[in-house]
Amino acid sequence: MTKKDYYETLGVARNASDADIKKAYRRLAMKYHPDRNPGDKTTEAQFKDAKEAYEVLSDSQKRAAYDQFGHAGVDPSAAAGAAGGFYSAGGANFADIFGDVFGDIFGGGRARGAQVFRGANLRYSLELSLEDAVRGTEVRIRVPAMEKCETCQGSGAKAGTSSSVCRTCGGHGQVRMQQGFFSVQQTCPKCHGAGKVITDPCPTCHGAGRVQHTKTLSVKVPAGVDEGDQIRLAGEGEAGENGGPPGDLFVQIRLKPHSLFKREQDDLYCEMPVSFATAVLGGELEVPTLDGRASIKVPPGTQSEKLFRLRGKGVRNVRSGQTGDLYCRISVETPVNLTARQKELLQELEHSLREGGTRHSPREASWLDKLKGIFG
Structure with missing residues (x-):
């Protein structure tokens, strides 16, 4: 059976950019994915066609071969039959495509360069008096955190030198391991995800690109904060790795016990x-x-x-x-520490109250009535 043109399958022009191709495939994959259309053979076939087209057109070498020779230049049928449902084209199987496209949607995906890590969030416990919490205040705090090394500007390399591309991962920060029909990615063991190797490290940070530093920050506490409330200071957490953005600092409020309230x-x-x-x-x-x-x-x-x-x-x-x-x-x-006269006066008062009956002590009389009801 004659196969449909890959560009036509994805609905893009022959000069479409890589971004346009990925965008078109993402749209079709979300529309025709079997999980969204259980039991529908028609959409399942459309999903497989779109996936096959994307596998070819997203790879520059396969796309060039397809543009020159058509389907004869990139015939995935043999690999598809052997993979038992995972369609591959020159080593790019369904798991790879799923990771590339759906990873972009849900936050994962295959790294195409050095791994960039956002800095860790930090938490600081700020103890306040009740008065400061109620009225609001401004407090200066000292926070230890990892910050970008100023000596090497975060590169990790000694001044006058530079890092080299990691030969193990080719600068991607990740290596791919083939396990049967599945392709598994993991952080490069040589460069630990950086995509580069430092041969002459910075003497200040020893190649880490970050150093331990204590910084002083001013925290504006709004009036009315309560126990457990958090104040977020964006970008005041630890510095990111490999040029990643810094984390945030969360200041958590703790209230001191008050003598009156x-x-x-x-x-x-x-x-x-x-x-x-x-x-x-x-x-x-x-x-x-x-x-x-x-x-x-x-x-x-x-x-x-x-x-x-x-x-x-x-x-x-x-x-x-x-x-x-x-x-x-x-x-x-x-009253405590009474004098003899005070005790005498209280006894006279007690005697006078007793003579008045229950109208002076209604709660006591009610309690005595309940006792009589229980014990007879």
Whole structure:
């Protein structure tokens, strides 16, 4: 059966660039791939035709032979029959094509030059006081990281010298190993992915192209950050390898314990000790806040653990801009170190309260009733 012209199969002109050929194949492969059309023999055949065309036209030598001799110059039929479903053309099997094209889509693929590595991300734990976290601040930090060697400008070679192309991988940074019908790529063991070999290394970085360095950075902490929040400093991580971009620095917030306040998201909590007399008779209390002082009115007969809410005295949320509240929990303090006279007065008060019956101690009376119900 007469085969269809490869250029026509991919829908490109005969003078199409390599990029146009790859783009056309990518479009057809995504459209006709068997995984997207399970059980459809027609699309499966179209996928195989497109793949075969790409295998030839993406290789400069095979493309030249095809342009001169047509299909007779690049007949993949014998290799296709032996490969059991993996179509190859002069050693370029389906696994290679899949890695080249779909790797571009999903982030992998075959390296066509020295491997470039992005620098590692760094993490720094920044401990802040509650006041600084709530109001915002600017902090200078010192971060150890790998940076580009200034002596050799990251080349790794001694001044006046240069690196040479790795003979093992031919400068690609990867070597290909044929295992049966599968072609496996791995990092070149000679140059470790750099694609080049340094014979006379830089005395400062010893050929690594990077050196350990401690840098000082200024971190602007926005108002309202909370425990565990992260501030990203783009490009302030470790330097990349082989000219790769640097990583990022993530500053993670840690809050120091506060002597008065406990933070729960955007709300603040504090405990206010109140004298027995104030709890009984009522009064006005001065309350500390992060913005100064405020006051609350304690009604007569206030019980311990009662919460008083001060609206808008909490933390302003770093994202929404809404401000939380301050909750003051009353803690009635029992008098200690009493004199004989004070004890006598308390006994008189207790006796007077007992005479008043349950109206002075309703909670105690209710509790006693429950005990009677349990024990009879």
